[in-house]
Amino acid sequence: MSPSRPPIRPAAERNIASYAVDLAAALGARAAFTLTGGMAMYLNRAVSTHPGLTAVYNQHEQACAAAAEGYAKATDYRGAGLAVVTAGPGVTNTITSLCSAYGDSAPVIVLAGQVKTADIDAFGTRTHGNQEVRSRELISPCVKRFTRLTAAGFREELVETFAEAFAGRPGPVFVEIPLDVQNVVLDYAPDDIEAAVVAIRARIAAQVGPADLAALTEALTWLLGAERPLVYIGNGCRLAQVEAAARGFIEAHGLPAVVSWVSIDQLPTEHPLNFGAPGGMAPLSANQILYRADRVLFLGARLDLGTTAFQRQDFGAQAERVMIDIDPSELAKFEGMPGTRGVRADLKALPAAVAATRGQSKAMAADWLAWCEARRVEYAADERRRLTVDSLNIYGVAQRLSAWSPGKVFAPTSSGWAIEAFFRFFAPREDARIFFGASLGAMGLGLPQALGASFGTDKQVICVEADGGLMLNLQELATLAHYAPKGFVLFVLNNDGYGSIHASQIRHFGAAGGASRDSGVFIPDYGKVAPAFGLRYLRIDSLEALDALLPTLDADAAPVFVDLMIDATESRGPSVKTVISPDGKLSSTPLSDIQW
Known part of the structure; x- marks a missing residue:
């Protein structure tokens, strides 16, 4: 404040x-x-x-x-x-x-x-x-x-x-x-x-007391006693304003860490101890590391059903797990799970707890960090080989915006293919910030959230919306044009419909309804819409054109609408699959078995 x-x-x-x-x-x-x-x-x-x-x-x-x-x-x-x-x-x-x-x-x-x-x-x-x-x-x-x-x-x-x-x-x-x-x-x-x-x-x-410090110190000490320790950094660290303390702890002891989707910017992608965000749509390496650890400390991570692919009880369950959270309702989700302990504590006491454990020895196996690094390198090479294409796809867009991300704030859309693929592949660099409406996943909140962000920070704000999601708050293009925050860029991932819904319907039913132009959803020509609001409009049809554009997007320039005409379909990488049994019941493939 x-x-x-x-x-x-x-x-x-x-x-x-x-x-x-x-x-x-x-x-x-x-x-x-x-x-x-x-x-x-x-x-x-x-x-x-x-x-x-x-x-x-x-x-x-x-x-x-x-x-x-x-x-x-x-x-x-x-x-x-x-x-x-x-x-x-x-x-x-x-x-x-x-x-x-x-x-x-x-x-x-x-x-x-x-x-x-x-x-x-x-x-x-x-x-x-x-x-x-x-x-x-x-x-x-x-x-x-x-x-x-x-x-x-x-x-x-x-x-x-x-x-x-x-x-x-x-x-x-x-x-x-x-x-x-x-x-x-x-x-x-x-x-x-x-x-x-x-x-x-x-x-x-007044809400922070000695009991919080004692509980956090005990949890950190417990983790240092593991042969294959893993720290899971959740958004609770940012809410408690202890991002630096969490980073300082893993750096002081050389511990591998993973992050939640909404915390991917708490550690830059290039940080040697950052091994990604495990979950239902995740790098194979992140899940492999999660399922190899013998103790996992979760710092302010609510482990929603989307992250855990509806398998919360199985999310790293081979390990001993300690969940730190201030919300007793979040901890109640883990009651009775084998090898799992919930600790109610305010993470605002984390800096003092980190200081209390400074200099403590650790029991980590000598080859654990190297094993984690080998999995990361192996997967990254496989991902590049499988997903690098010449056409304009979300993977290519995410790679380029990641390299361009230092010092910028990204507010992408909150649902659909544009978030499932873009957020999955976006790799924020040092001093980059990214957030979205994670809990609700509501279409249409990307543009107004990004507009709000432009008044809350002096950094350049980048909105990455979807063509379908933008229609739900299209009127806010007027707000954008009128207040004209400097450097604001609205990237629209345009595949002429609801890509995620279309793919899901085809996968399950063999046909689509209300998901594309052919099945009833009309998305207008943004080349006509954007100028009607007084916005500069650019259409991008190739990765080469995007490469040429990014260096020209000045942080002091007027807002610009960039229409990215992406592939209609593409791989989101390894993910769980929904399985429908003969009697119609739905279930997900195990997280530990995720494959391409």
Whole structure:
């Protein structure tokens, strides 16, 4: 959280709405992603008159909340992503993006309008106030905390709610402010906002204690006693802001490490101790190493069913496994599994635990690291041989963007072939950052998340979307063109449809429906669409053309739309296969048996 001193507003404009906006800004929000509405009029005014905030007017509330998620991720979860929406449809339109931020633990603050307190339904009618919905019931499952402000207790409610966005496992919070509460005149000064920030920080810091240090020190010591140790670095390390400590631990002891998909940038690909991301779509070498280790320490990794190919109990189960997580619900998934122990601890204590184990001896076998390296080299050569082609495919695109990645932030799409293939093959270099909506995998969130990221970082932001996914938030091309973040590049992986769905349907049913132009999905000519929004458009049909383009994409230039006309189908590399038994039951091939 990087505080910014709130403005001294005119007395007539100091009200509860402006207080909430000023406090969110003091928690690191440099932009507010919003769409104006009558039930949020005082919130809208507070945003537009705050000199330290850029008011970004999106074209849809789904994009507002998605942009706030992208902003928070671009700050490495250290700053609050702020969205401001109106009541009713403004609230309901945020739900998909809130579910994405909730699953991905992004500290997002949503300030939402509501009808006057007296007009809120108390009778159980289907519809009562103007644009009123049952927001508490709809939103509560999608956020860490839902709060409806009252004039009497708003200060403490805001402190508790905003602290919840960052405390423990971070996540989105939702503050609903009825119209009559928004405009309650309030006498406050910058010092009052700073005092609230201090109170929020105190609530967050109070969660870390000596027990966390003891538990983490014991877990690190346990791992050092292994002959074939392996560290699995999850996104919890970034959420706890201990990426450097995790890296320092493996480097101090020379331990091999693997990463989750959403953590592939915590260690650059060229790091000698980084052996990739094991899972259902992964290099053979990463899975081979996972299934050869005798002790695996999982640091803040929730091991979702997509990562483990619905085989969580089998994910490195030949080894002793210790799972470190702050969320007891995540640890509950592993209860009763043989050789597996869950440890609830806050990874914020990891730096002290690493320091406590500095200088300790390790029992690692002399040939373990060499064996891991041999598997990596062997697989990398095989992958290049199998997937290098002359045509424009996602593998070739990912290889080139990887080499071009240092110092840039990538926000790719969240679902389909474009993520399954691109993220699978993207290899971030040092000082590159990449994230996507991993937990929900919602189509269409790539562009608004990337737009949010462009306001949360000074680095060049690159969006890698799919042609089908872009259609779900096509209106945000207007936002991109209007605010024109410097250096922004929108790469669209264009295969004229839903490549992943098409391949799956053909594989299972021998025919496709609603997945391509021939089967009912029409994707327009982006060469006509992009200029209609005032965007520079480039069509790329070959790897040679892409090679020539990349050096010309200046970090200070206006945004550009790059249409990559990729192969309709290509290999995603080794992956699990879905098996359908004669009685129709679905199962996956074992992770340990993944082949090309």
